[in-house]
Amino acid sequence: MGAGYIAGLVGRRLAALGHHPVLSSRHRPATPGTRGLDWLPADVLDPDSLDRLFAAARPDAVVTVHGPSDITWCEANPDAADAAHHGGARRLAALLDGRRALMISTDNVFPGDRPSYGESDPTTPANAYGRAKLAAERALLATGDALALRVSLVYGWDTAGLRPNFFTTCALRLAAGQPVAVPDDHWNTPVLADDVAAWTAALLTSDVTGVLHLGGPTRLSRLDWARHIARAQGADPALARAAPRDDTTYACRPRNACLHSERAATIPELEGLAPADVHEASTRLIAEGEEQPP
Numbered sequence: 001m002g003a004g005y006i007a008g009l010v011g012r013r014l015a016a017l018g019h020h021p022v023l024s025s026r027h028r029p030a031t032p033g034t035r036g037l038d039w040l041p042a043d044v045l046d047p048d049s050l051d052r053l054f055a056a057a058r059p060d061a062v063v064t065v066h067g068p069s070d071i072t073w074c075e076a077n078p079d080a081a082d083a084a085h086h087g088g089a090r091r092l093a094a095l096l097d098g099r100r101a102l103m104i105s106t107d108n109v110f111p112g113d114r115p116s117y118g119e120s121d122p123t124t125p126a127n128a129y130g131r132a133k134l135a136a137e138r139a140l141l142a143t144g145d146a147l148a149l150r151v152s153l154v155y156g157w158d159t160a161g162l163r164p165n166f167f168t169t170c171a172l173r174l175a176a177g178q179p180v181a182v183p184d185d186h187w188n189t190p191v192l193a194d195d196v197a198a199w200t201a202a203l204l205t206s207d208v209t210g211v212l213h214l215g216g217p218t219r220l221s222r223l224d225w226a227r228h229i230a231r232a233q234g235a236d237p238a239l240a241r242a243a244p245r246d247d248t249t250y251a252c253r254p255r256n257a258c259l260h261s262e263r264a265a266t267i268p269e270l271e272g273l274a275p276a277d278v279h280e281a282s283t284r285l286i287a288e289g290e291e292q293p294p
Helices: 005-016 047-057 071-076 078-096 128-141 166-175 193-204 222-232 278-288
Strands: 022-025 038-041 061-064 100-106 146-151 180-183 210-214 240-243
Touching: 005 022, 005 193, 022 047, 038 047, 047 078, 061 078, 061 193, 071 078, 071 128, 078 100, 078 128, 100 128, 100 193, 128 146, 128 210, 146 193, 166 180, 166 222, 166 278, 180 222, 193 210, 222 240, 222 278
Parallel strands: 022 038, 061 100, 100 146, 146 210, 180 240
Antiparallel strands: none
């Protein structure tokens, strides 16, 4: 379920491995990352729509990465966020009938009072988005053959999306000589979108269930990251200006939105798939520029 930035990358990864992915969303995607991938209409709020999707696609397994993913919007619209995430997950769970499911989840299920969180840490969602996602996790995990892959801040080139991610937004603004105001008191372990796709494809055909964390190996503030992005493209790092988290759109995010995994090293399917360092990957992305899918 989903046809956005991450769903497109997952679909392309699965197709490269010989699978037949089918994207699904309310509206036909038109981004370069979804080009060449099959698509069917579906709305997680509409049970009849999901019935038609399953009848047409006849999936062996389901990856759900549906929205809304705008955390600030979810905080202002908690009932709608829960209806989409939790309600959608319950409807999907009822249709799985033994099929495997993998849900892309979030670090927002934690309060942010620790430097980083592992799978065994207790969940206390920081916001409405985290509450809706945690409820969705539980609905799918109750089916018995499901995995909730919690990811930290995902990045990569995404200029065609509705809401380009933090890396893309900073890189474009800073390259144009425009200032960005970002928190120096909001910490992440950013994870490359390609790594999310690689883990998802590897785990979808595994027997790993429960909860698994995917965060990058480096913990840094948004301000430090923005200044690194500026230096990597020859812009003035001073264009990245410090702003308190509470004075920005990140106010409802957990102060520490950081993940580490207590399980990943024991999972054979993840061998050779260590997540990239954010400094190295950011520098490489800027040097290479945005690649368009064939």
